Amino acid sequence: MRLKLFIVLVFGVNLFAWAQDLCVNQIQGQVLDLDTRQPIPYVTVIVEEEPGKGAITDAQGVFEIKGLCEKEFTLVVSHVGYKEASHHHDSYHDHPTILLASDDHLLESVVVEGIYNQTSLQTISIDRLSSEDFIAAQSESLGELAGRITGISTISTGQNVVKPIIHGLHSNRVLIVNNGVRHEFQNWGIEHAPEIDPSLAGSVEVVKGAATVRYGPDALGGVILVNPPKLELGAGFEGTAGVVAKSNGRSGEGDLQLSYGSDNLVVAVSGAMVGQGDLHTPDYVLTNTGKQEYSYASSLRYHKHKFDLEGYYSHFYQSLGILRGSVNGSLEDLANAMESEVPPGTSPFSYDLNNPRQQVTHDLMKLKGGYVWDNQDISFQYAYQLNHRQEYDVRKGTNNEIPSVDLKLATQTFEVDWNHPDLGHVNGNMGLQWFYQDNNNVPGTNTVPFVPNYNVMRAGLFAVERLEAGSTTYELGLRYDFQYNSVRGRAPSNEIYSNELTYSQLTGSAGLKQTLKNHLNFRSNVGLAWRPPNVSELYIFGKHQASIEYGLWRYAYDEEGKISVSEVLSEENKPVKPEVGIKWINTLEGEQDGNHWELTAYTNVIRNYIYTRPAGITNTVRGAFPYFIYDQGDALFWGLDAAYRLELTQFWKLEAKSSYVWAMNLKERETFINIPPARADVGLDYERKPDFLSSSRVALGLSYVFRYFQEPRVITVREILEAEAEGQDLFAENNEMFDFMAAPDGYFLANLSWSAAVGKWEWSARISNLLNKRYRVYTDRLRYFADQTGRNVQLSLRYRI
Structure with a gap:
């Protein structure tokens, strides 16, 4: 009965929300120099899909755009002496950091996208490797790679079979989500490591809380x-x-x-x-x-x-x-x-x-x-x-x-x-x-x-x-x-x-x-x-x-x-x-x-x-x-x-x-x-x-x-x-x-x-x-x-x- 009441309330919330002002989305970010990582002031940031919506960065390179009607849009970032950057963004990611490269630089400008919280749980922090550590360790196994994060250890059968431990728990109590999919393998025992190649991944993150609500059973220890x-x-x-x-x-x-x-x-x-x-x-x-x-x-x-x-x-x-x-x-x-x-x-x-x-x-x-x-x-x-x-x-x-x-x-x-x-x-x-x-x-x-x-x-x-x-x-x-x-x-x-x-x-x-x-x-x-x-x-x-x-x-x-x-x-x-x-x-x-x-x-x-x-x-x-x-x-x-x-x-x-x-x-x-x-x-x-x-x-x-x-x-x-x-x-x-x-x-x-x-x-x-x-x-x-x-x-x- 309580579950039915909860669902009815949620649907009632939706009907009321549809009548509200829709242009309430916003974005905040920072623009830095690619080489020095110093803020760049007076950079122009515009929203391609909504003419007239844009901002100029302040002395700390920070910009903020409010009153956006779309949750998904393209940012165009430009400044004299720098290469232009274009970035497709949605409101389900955190604020981006934009690294502009000077005109004489060999590399293009780069946008570091904010982290998308895949767990739907905002009150559980997500730990991740820095980009430098991830690149340096990509040739390791997934267990060894995750073991570089604070609080994560490994359990193994020799040197090739390595599994992650989160807060003392492993195997069927640690859920691995690969490319958005629960990775299903013979996860019982110490003798089986996950069949995932980290060298083809983009990043590895660890949720240390009990994330069963989002992912179902097997997440007592956490999620990788x-x-x-x-x-x-x-x-x-x-x-x-x-x-x-x-x-x-x-x-x-x-x-x-x-x-x-x-x-x-x-x-x-x-x-x-x-x-x-x-x-x-x-x-x-x-x-x-x-x-x-x-x-x-x-x-x-x-x-x-x-x-x-x-x-x-x-x-x-x-x-x-x-x-x-x-x-x-x-x-x-x-x-x-x-x-x-x-x-x-x-x-x-x-x-x-x-x-x-x-x-x-x-x-x-x-x-x-x-x-x-x-x-x-x-x-x-x-x-x-x-x-x-x-x-x-x-x-x-x-x-x-x-x-x-x-x-x-x-x-x-x-x-x-x-x-x-x-x-x-x-x-x-x-x-x-x-x-x-x-x-x-x-x-x-x-x-x-x-x-x-x-x-x-x-x-x-x-x-x-x-x-x-x-x-x-x-x-x-x-x-x-x-x-x-x-x-x-x-x-x-x-x-x-x-x-x-x-x-x-x-x-x-x-x-x-x-x-x-x-x-x-x-x-x-x-x-x-x-x-x-x-x-x-x-x-x-x-x-x-x-x-x-x-x-x-x-x-x-x-x-x-x-x-x-x-x-x-x-x-x-x-x-x-x-x-x-x-x-x-x-x-x-x-x-x-x-x-x-x-x-x-x-x-x-x-x-x-x-x-x-x-x-x-x-x-x-x-x-x-x-x-x-x-x-x-x-x-x-x-x-x-x-x-x-x-x-x-x-x-x-x-x-x-x-x-x-x-x-x-x-x-x-x-x-x-x-x-x-x-x-x-x-x-x-x-x-x-x-x-x-x-x-x-x-x-x-x-x-x-x-x-x-x-x-x-x-x-x-x-x-x-x-x-x-x-x-x-x-x-x-x-x-x-x-x-x-x-x-x-x-x-x-x-x-x-x-x-x-x-x-x-x-x-x-x-x-x-x-x-x-x-x-x-x-x-x-x-x-x-x-x-x-x-x-x-x-x-x-x-x-x-």
């Missing part, structure tokens, strides 16, 4: 937005071509991006390739850690006054090796491998990819359209994704050439988003989303399927409303989701099991954004989020890369307290409830005279939190491995993020950032594993343009990662073997959380880089792990067997067409 390069109308022919070489892994990379924009049509194509051999630590080669990767994409945009239509297609292919030393033939070999300084099976450098390895392809097709009225707009989007994952284990005979895991995941999504007319100081948007997913095991693996076949159908309806009251914005969001799962699989006995599951949940968020005195801004948001159990968390069974895992319904305790995996359970035997979390996040930020600081504090309480925990070791026909089980309890996460940027002089800049997260299982009063330890980073930049260069920047980065002091007790594989030899069961009387190895010591890393440009040529040199430090990462599952990579020298060259 991978945005494509903007399709600029009227830009003409543009493009870039780049190559990258790295010493660690002896890799070569290349990418090409081309686009053409006329008044109404934009066409863009892009592609990239990577070839990498074995990586190495400061002391030894990490055998079988090479990778091969390529991706390509094409985009089309048609725009006619108030109508916009986009089409997009991308293909991603990746084949990567998993450390050979993570696979062992017996339990004694497993104990020796974890105690060894050098992983077993270490061989000289090679570009060969042998088992264990992964091979993944991901296709994305999207069609998006929108129409803008004078006081509202509506958009729709349909997307289809096909993810094909094959995992190869070390197996005997002809089975070694057959994937042990072969999964095809097809996903369709459809959504409609409506920005309704404003009523005075009230504005907002509503939307509906439909989601359908089909996961199938490809026959012929000669193994019990690791996850069963399943189908998921979900429908969601949301609304977000904002009230502008002077310097304060109040925001309220509401969402309802219904989900249906159909599951079909085979037990070890070859018997078929099936299940049908339904979930529904009402979620919401409330927040405020306030502009305070002394250039301060404050944001506070409380979000109620949820996530139904993933099918994998319920039904995972058996060997998976470097470990063995059992889902919540694939194991039980027998009368002696030992784990049994002989039967498949259901909700009648072991009820599993959806996760429900409340995340309260507060951000205070200030900016003055080019200096900026930001402090974020958060608390996240998650009921029915699903997590993995070590349970023991076991020997199978495919080797000896540690095994993990899924469990459920109540969790508390809280932490702090801090960042500070200071302009020391005209040429020197200092940036410092740190993050800390604390986590606890409230039900068992114990900690979790794989929680990122505290870290602190400091960066020092020197940027000055010599006469013979267009730009030049030298950057030194220092970081220290602390030892994770909340680590659980340690029971090594050797201790388990010795106890079993004496007839003892170490877990019979004490089933508390443990780990197979102590948390690694804290470590210090240094990076040094230099980037420069002349005309249309740009180049850079970067040295990572400058001191060739030997270290291990607590959130890397393969830390049981090997160190992280040593020094890496990276050279890149790029040409802007």
Whole structure:
């Protein structure tokens, strides 16, 4: 009843707003010199579509135009001695910064478009990499790239499989939106990284709040937005071509991006390739850690006054090796491998990819359209994704050439988003989303399927409303989701099991954004989020890369307290409830005279939190491995993020950032594993343009990662073997959380880089792990067997067409 009343009120608001004055739009921006970044006064800025509407910049280069009838228009910016700039703008972006180039400059004038808030949530801040850091790190994986943002860490399986962690949460609790589409892949577990090539992206942003209201389930921790390069109308022919070489892994990379924009049509194509051999630590080669990767994409945009239509297609292919030393033939070999300084099976450098390895392809097709009225707009989007994952284990005979895991995941999504007319100081948007997913095991693996076949159908309806009251914005969001799962699989006995599951949940968020005195801004948001159990968390069974895992319904305790995996359970035997979390996040930020600081504090309480925990070791026909089980309890996460940027002089800049997260299982009063330890980073930049260069920047980065002091007790594989030899069961009387190895010591890393440009040529040199430090990462599952990579020298060259 309340939801119906809410919808009626919103429609009533629209009817009243249609009668109001429509010419209430405005724009504010700043014009700077491209070289000096100094304000340019007395610049003429006119609106092409509305004759007589325009402004002249003041002494600070700032202009403001009010009383615009259109929400979408073209700005023409001109000044004597400078090249003219033309920019297509809409009111859903923040204010632009326009960089005018002098007449004798080789480069054209540039417009830096304000940020478009894709979350629809104004009271949750969005963190993003600076353009310089994004360009410097584009050859990294998405997880590593996002990990450069304050408060974001990574979790990994070796050096090639890296996933982002937001405030202690990862995998199915961190939603990735690629090109405006929920990126759907086999996201369960640590062993799967998102199949996205950042070298083809335009920017990466992170929403740290619980954004379930806008995006639906899976956003308990936050959202990572991978945005494509903007399709600029009227830009003409543009493009870039780049190559990258790295010493660690002896890799070569290349990418090409081309686009053409006329008044109404934009066409863009892009592609990239990577070839990498074995990586190495400061002391030894990490055998079988090479990778091969390529991706390509094409985009089309048609725009006619108030109508916009986009089409997009991308293909991603990746084949990567998993450390050979993570696979062992017996339990004694497993104990020796974890105690060894050098992983077993270490061989000289090679570009060969042998088992264990992964091979993944991901296709994305999207069609998006929108129409803008004078006081509202509506958009729709349909997307289809096909993810094909094959995992190869070390197996005997002809089975070694057959994937042990072969999964095809097809996903369709459809959504409609409506920005309704404003009523005075009230504005907002509503939307509906439909989601359908089909996961199938490809026959012929000669193994019990690791996850069963399943189908998921979900429908969601949301609304977000904002009230502008002077310097304060109040925001309220509401969402309802219904989900249906159909599951079909085979037990070890070859018997078929099936299940049908339904979930529904009402979620919401409330927040405020306030502009305070002394250039301060404050944001506070409380979000109620949820996530139904993933099918994998319920039904995972058996060997998976470097470990063995059992889902919540694939194991039980027998009368002696030992784990049994002989039967498949259901909700009648072991009820599993959806996760429900409340995340309260507060951000205070200030900016003055080019200096900026930001402090974020958060608390996240998650009921029915699903997590993995070590349970023991076991020997199978495919080797000896540690095994993990899924469990459920109540969790508390809280932490702090801090960042500070200071302009020391005209040429020197200092940036410092740190993050800390604390986590606890409230039900068992114990900690979790794989929680990122505290870290602190400091960066020092020197940027000055010599006469013979267009730009030049030298950057030194220092970081220290602390030892994770909340680590659980340690029971090594050797201790388990010795106890079993004496007839003892170490877990019979004490089933508390443990780990197979102590948390690694804290470590210090240094990076040094230099980037420069002349005309249309740009180049850079970067040295990572400058001191060739030997270290291990607590959130890397393969830390049981090997160190992280040593020094890496990276050279890149790029040409802007």
